Amino acid sequence: MELGETQLDALKEVGNIGAGHAATALANLTGRKITMTVPGVHLVPLEQVAELVGGYEAPVVAVLQQFGGEVRGSILVVLTEPNAHRLIRLLVTDASLVAQPLVAHAGRLRHVVGVLIISYLTALSQFVGRWLEPEEAQVAFDMAGAIIDDVLAEISQEADVALVIETEFHAPDAIGDLVAGYMLLLPGLDSLRMILTALGVD
Amino acid sequence: MMVNAPPGADIEHVLVGIGELAVARPPTILAALGLGSCVGLTLYDPVKHIGGLAHIMLPANPQPARLPPSARFADQALALLMTRMLEAGAHRERLEAKIVGGAHMFASLTGQGIGQRNITALRHLLHQQGIPLVATDVGGQWGRSIEFDLHTGLVRVRSFRHGENLL
Numbered sequence: 001m002e003l004g005e006t007q008l009d010a011l012k013e014v015g016n017i018g019a020g021h022a023a024t025a026l027a028n029l030t031g032r033k034i035t036m037t038v039p040g041v042h043l044v045p046l047e048q049v050a051e052l053v054g055g056y057e058a059p060v061v062a063v064l065q066q067f068g069g070e071v072r073g074s075i076l077v078v079l080t081e082p083n084a085h086r087l088i089r090l091l092v093t094d095a096s097l098v099a100q101p102l103v104a105h106a107g108r109l110r111h112v113v114g115v116l117i118i119s120y121l122t123a124l125s126q127f128v129g130r131w132l133e134p135e136e137a138q139v140a141f142d143m144a145g146a147i148i149d150d151v152l153a154e155i156s157q158e159a160d161v162a163l164v165i166e167t168e169f170h171a172p173d174a175i176g177d178l179v180a181g182y183m184l185l186l187p188g189l190d191s192l193r194m195i196l197t198a199l200g201v202d
Numbered sequence: 203m204m205v206n207a208p209p210g211a212d213i214e215h216v217l218v219g220i221g222e223l224a225v226a227r228p229p230t231i232l233a234a235l236g237l238g239s240c241v242g243l244t245l246y247d248p249v250k251h252i253g254g255l256a257h258i259m260l261p262a263n264p265q266p267a268r269l270p271p272s273a274r275f276a277d278q279a280l281a282l283l284m285t286r287m288l289e290a291g292a293h294r295e296r297l298e299a300k301i302v303g304g305a306h307m308f309a310s311l312t313g314q315g316i317g318q319r320n321i322t323a324l325r326h327l328l329h330q331q332g333i334p335l336v337a338t339d340v341g342g343q344w345g346r347s348i349e350f351d352l353h354t355g356l357v358r359v360r361s362f363r364h365g366e367n368l369l
Contacts, residue, residue: 046259047219056236057347059362064308138308142362145236146345147307149259152220153239153316156274157264 003043003163010199011041015165015185017127018120023169025119029112030090034171043161046152052164053078053182056145061102063113063139064151067121069132071194073187074151075120077113078144083180084109090171103141110139116169120183128198151186158189215349218242221274223256225286232350237303239317241276241340242348243324244300245283245333246355247292253352254283254290260316261323276323280331299328300337300357300369302348317341337369 003011019036026034050056053076061084063077079087081102088105091112092098102109114137125132140147155162167183187195196202213229220240224232232255234242239259246253256279263275273279288294301324304317321340328335337357339346344363351358357369 047221050220050236140307140343142238142307143236143345143347146238146240146305149236149238149240149305150307150316153259156221156259 006201007196008041010196010201011163011165012038014124014127014195014199015041015167018123018185019167019169021123022116022120022167026112026116026169026171029115030171032090032171034169036167036169038165038167040166042164042166044164045161046156046159049152049162049164049184050145050148052166053144053148053184054080056143058144059142060144060147061109061139061141062144062147063110063117063137064147065114065117065121065134065137067132067134070130071125071128071132071187071191073185073191074154075117076148076151076184076186077117078147078182078184079109087112087171087181106139106141110137113137113139117183120167120185124185128195130194130198155186155188162186163192218255218257220257220259221272223254223273223279223283223286225252225254225283225290226352227252227290228352230352232352233348235347237346237348238305238307239303239315239320241301241303241317241320241324242346242357243276243279243283244302244348244350244357245287245292245297246300246350246352247287247296248298248355249296250292251352251355252287252290252292253350253355254287255348255350256280256283258320258324261319276320277327280324280327284331297333298336298355299324299333301325301335302339302357302359302369303346304340305342305344305346307343307345339367339369 015038023034023036165185243256256273271278304321306315349358359367
């Protein structure tokens, strides 16, 4: 599939609207100001997606949310371990709780990132006027390359490239450090066409 | 890619990315990093010390008429890898296979995961070809990296969860 500048700009706008809603949801949950930006929209060869999220062997915490319905695809939120710790500090004030290993916070991470993703998807669904249904969010702690395999396997059945809408989010934690995270929106090929049609730029 | 510094800093490491394959002789080390549901398939001729590695993503090419043959798919990966091994001088009747990966990274995803389907497909394909499957490190819920030493035919598996395992 060929995407010109008009299509990529429109997709970036979709990303911005989703990011705006997600920032508001996260701010409500944490009581802190969150900034979300969309640094880029790219068509990435499948073998290069792992590099986007830090490299094949980078230790990361990831939350995967797949969605079906009229629009289907996946959203993957990837946090490096230090950033996952900072996100925990945004949510938890009890120092002994904060000090626990990340795995002990799996449920909390899945919940907060899930809220962020759902608000993003809701905005996306409203903007393109199509119905979608999120599945249950999943959390994993492992090598970035391994974590992204399932998503890539799904995409590779119909394409050699993945459309990646990048989102970065930043929030100051309790000791002033910024939490930085990375979100990838990976729509299925037919869903991508549907989104472009809905935006009038197909 | 240089995975390890000295000793053996002059040894070439060939990184085999998703959907790729490579065939080599010693002292080259073939590596595949961050295997999740993907599977690393190695073939080895222990007499000639010729080895090959494919980094497989799916059990079969879903649209063989449209998508060109690729090591991305187990069925075509095995055929391509065997062809390249024989071209390099390996003997078919001496080939031994090992498979690593095929994990289920996100525990509660429903149904049979793509990783398990990859493993099942490869077991079946190897059996069909009469190539013995001499070692495996597959399944579970963790990512793996592999380094295939063509001197010895040994495959070193590394994971965050379980450290090292030598196959």
